[in-house]
Amino acid sequence: MKSSPKATANPVLDLQAAIKALKPITLQQVFTDREILTLMQTPELKEKLWNTLPPSLKAAGLSCEQVVRSPQFAYTLAIFEEALKGGELNSVLLSLGLDPSIGTSFGGGVRRLLEAIVQKARLEENSE
Secondary structure, eight states: OOOOOOOOSOHHHHHHHHHHHOOOOOHHHHSOHHHHHHHTTSHHHHHHHHHHSOHHHHHTTOOHHHHHTSHHHHHHHHHHHHHHHTTTHHHHHHHTTOOTTSSOSTTOHHHHHHHHHHHHHHHHHHHO
């Protein structure tokens, strides 16, 4: 017969341990070359991405694939992640048209950003 796990005498310590066990998600984990290049197989999405690139990149004749694999792209992700970790998360969410009240502060800014994106996508899907 299996025994159930014993609870500690202090449930607050259990909660703190659970929170510490949450590993922060990084943008580099989410936006891997493979994931982005897979998404870019969708012509509509590729066009939207291409339209957001600065004119200087377009003029340089770089493809979306080259941009995604560039050190500059990795650097930009790192800078964006720092903004999410700092006190700028709510401003970033608002500027992207996302609800800053969505998500939890546990797990870091990237997790909140992803939760807000998922919530917005669900709302848009349900409104169609």
